[in-house]
Amino acid sequence: MIKDFNEVIKSRRSVRFFLGKNIKTSIVKECIKNATLAPNSSNLQLWEFYHVINDEIKINISKSCFDQPAAKTANQFVVIVTRKDLWKNRRDFNLNFIMNKFKDLKDKKSRRKKKNAVNYYKFLIPTLYGNFLKISGLIKYLNVSILGLFRPMYRQVTSSDLRVVVHKSAALAAQNFMLSMRASGYDTCPMEGFDSVRVKKLLNLPGSAEINMIIGCGLRSEKGIYSEQFRVPFEEVYFEK
Ligand SMILES: Cc1cc2nc3c(=O)[nH]c(=O)nc-3n(C[C@H](O)[C@H](O)[C@H](O)COP(=O)(O)O)c2cc1C
Known part of the structure; x- marks a missing residue:
């Protein structure tokens, strides 16, 4: 129906x-x-x-x-x-998809797009979700709070922020x-x-x-x-x- x-x-x-x-x-x-x-x-x-x-x-x-x-x-x-x-498993899933989908790209613009997407999952996501040290959430929070004084920053970086996400x-x-x-x-x-x-x-x-x-x-x-x-x-x- x-x-x-x-x-x-x-x-x-x-x-x-x-x-x-x-x-x-x-x-x-x-x-x-x-x-x-x-x-x-x-x-x-x-x-x-x-x-x-x-x-x-x-x-x-x-x-x-x-x-x-x-x-x-x-x-x-x-x-x-x-x-x-x-997050690691699902990050890899996204990376594999991007790699396969765009593997034969020839033009410069598309290759740059692919590189940005790959970098997002390779570097940004682990920085956000990886908890290398117990205090890394606090370090990330201080980092974005200071940088955020000078430019717009993504601020949801602590472990409890990510729970909300x-x-x-x-x-x-x-x-x-x-x-x-x-x-x-x-x-x-x-x-x-x-x-x-x-x-x-x-x-x-x-x-x-x-x-x-x-x-x-x-x-x-x-x-x-x-x-x-x-x-x-x-x-x-x-x-x-
Ligand atoms: C996150 C969430 C938790 C809820 N928990 C309960 C619950 O435990 N028991 C219940 O009878 N209704 C629960 N509700 C239903 C709400 O009471 C209901 O959505 C609200 O009164 C509005 O009514 P409607 O959904 O008929 O528009 C929940 C709704 C949400 C979104």
């Missing part, structure tokens, strides 16, 4: 009660593929998607979400995970997923109310992985929409400059 885009946006709601009906795993998987098409920082794709369909794992995920209604009644879950630790991209993937689900006639509820330690253990995730969001999926029950959608007045959040 392909809906008009505005209708998809407007009919997406956080659904807290799902009907006790099955949704198609293959359709949810397609929506996860759409999630991977979200814009993401430096195309490093520092994310993973865990599609939970196993009954025992579903029960335990729900328990880890404190059995809140959106979890207890969900037919499936999608757990979006950030993997900042995979990867979670931003993962949240965009989450939205791609939820809108794709709605366009397919399915419903979702994003959740951050969960015990991350328990969920990581359930999914066998390494310590460096972080849970971005757990998304309950299913078919909406009308009692699962708690009220009409309401937002603060647009003028309060919109600034024309």
Whole structure:
């Protein structure tokens, strides 16, 4: 069921009660593929998607979400995970793509473009993501703060800044997923109310992985929409400059 885009946006709601009906795993998987098409920082794709369909794992995920209604009644879950630790692997993936795609470039302008892209992944990304010393974040922060007095500088260089960077991209993937689900006639509820330690253990995730969001999926029950959608007045959040 392909809906008009505005209708998809407007009919997406956080659904807290799902009907006790099955949704198609293959359709949810397609929506996860759409999630991977979200814009993401430096195309490093520092994310993973865990599609939970196993009954025992579903029960335990729900328990880890404190059995809140959106979890207890969900037919499936999608757990979006950030993997900042995979930056080298994903950097190499980008480098290989650039090398292969542009290997036969002859003209000067294109070769320069390729060189810039390669340098970005070879030097800039490791400077940002590499944590050669425990205090390297502080050193980088001081460095950009001083240089930033004289010229515009990229300032998100500490380890906690980079956590924000990867979670931003993962949240965009989450939205791609939820809108794709709605366009397919399915419903979702994003959740951050969960015990991350328990969920990581359930999914066998390494310590460096972080849970971005757990998304309950299913078919909406009308009692699962708690009220009409309401937002603060647009003028309060919109600034024309
Ligand atoms: C990051 C994030 C975490 C959320 N966590 C929960 C949650 O744990 N439980 C829940 O019932 N809703 C959760 N929500 C849903 C919000 O409460 C909901 O999006 C908001 O009330 C607006 O309603 P709407 O999505 O229907 O427009 C979360 C939403 C986001 C974006």
